[in-house]
Amino acid sequence: MRPIKILVTNQKGGVGKSTISANLAGYLNIDKNHSISLIDFDKQASSTGIARKTPGGNIQTYKAGLTYEQSSGLTMLDAKTTLRNYSKDADITIADLTWTYGMSYDFMNEFDVIIVPSSLSQIETASTEIFILEYIQNNSAKINAKEQVILVAPSRIEPGQESEIQFNGLGFLSMCFVTPPIYRIPDINKHLHISYFFQSQQEAIANNFCEFGSFVYRKLKEKMESPIPARLTAPAFSIRNTSYVGSPQYLKAGALREPPAKNEVRHKAAEKESFLDFIPAFLRRK
Ligand SMILES: Nc1ncnc2c1ncn2[C@@H]1O[C@H](COP(=O)(O)OP(=O)(O)OP(=O)(O)O)[C@@H](O)[C@H]1O
Ligand SMILES: [Mg+2]
Incomplete structure (x- = not known):
């Protein structure tokens, strides 16, 4: 098994980067039993704050705040060193960072998987696409050599919004996938720091995060179990549909409002592992 580095990023503020980083760290640590390093490259250190305050798990948290003014080549070099140092002892490293245009794409290329949370407003969908396309356009050889995977994570979405x-x-990008959506959690502050979302007493929240986490974990496992790519590989581009068609479960409006019985939660989470077998299918063009 080889260690994996994940970057959770977008240039947009408030899209759920820190919430997703911390909760993914909790899920991969507790449910999947991996050692996790969580590095907060944002000054406000929200994700490490969540991980430190949430009970359960044993996550190594590091604050390594970059500021906009510091996003020069030299600081990105520091960021690379920081990343290497803090990821040394972990199976999986998760870095939380708000991207700004001064930053060097070289840093993004340090990671095996990039998760880009995005809301569904037209402007944000477009800016997420531009962000990813610009990165790929300027780095396709390196992305290809590293076999990097980019996951767009629809974040804070409402039940019924799936078709959007x-x-x-x-x-057309073979390395790009859309994850199951993360639904908006009403009164989220009542749930923060109580438990990681995948362990929430509210089954809908737990199930939703388990589905998201399992999807991400499947992508990670493919990488963990594969040898480190040593050379440039075949074509960077192939046809792939990145609209989320959704599982029947998610297409049911009100999925959040009609949670399964309490004692079914873990069972359902286990079921989803096999249920998710068909996920690549919904990413294919109909
Ligand atoms: N699924 C969700 N449902 C409801 N609220 C959410 C959800 N995810 C995050 N939030 C809330 O949205 C706000 C922004 O979330 P978060 O801090 O994770 O985003 P961010 O992208 O890291 O923001 P920043 O750019 O400021 O670092 C927070 O108040 C958080 O509690
Ligand atoms: Mg944040």
Whole structure:
């Protein structure tokens, strides 16, 4: 098994980067039993704050705040060193960072998987697509050599909004996938620091995060179990649909409002592992 580095990023503020980083760290540590390093490259250190305050798990947290003014080549060099140092002892490293245009794409290329949380407003969908396309356009050889995977994570979405999950501008990229959506949690502050979302007493929240986490974990496992790519590989581009067609479960409006019985939660989470077998299918063009 080889260690994996994940970057959770977008240039947009408030899209759920820190919430997703911390909760993914909790899920991979507790449910999947991996040692996790969580590095907060944002000054406000929200994700490490969540991980430190949430009971359960044993996550190594590091604050390594970059500021906009510091996003020069030299600081990105520091960021690379920081990343290497803090990821040394972990199976999986998760870095939380708000991207700004001064930053060097070289840093993004340090990671095996990039998760880009995005809301579904037209402007944000477009800016997420532009962000990813610009990165790929300027780095396709390196991305290809590293076999990097980019996951767009629809974040804070409402039940019933699933049909709006379309990132068609990314449809031709073989390394790009759309994850199951993360639904908006009403009164989220009542749930923060109580437990990681995948362990929430509210089954809908737990199930939702388990589905998201399992999807990400499947992608990670493919990488963990594969040898480190040593050379440039075949074509960077192939046809792939990046609109989220959704599982029947998610297409049911009100999935959040009609949670399964309490004692079914873990069972359902286990079921989802096999249920998720068909996920690559919904990413294919119909
Ligand atoms: N699924 C969700 N449902 C409801 N609220 C959410 C959800 N995810 C995050 N939030 C809330 O949205 C706000 C922004 O979330 P978060 O801090 O994770 O985003 P961010 O992208 O890291 O923001 P920043 O750019 O400031 O670092 C927070 O108040 C958080 O509690
Ligand atoms: Mg944040």
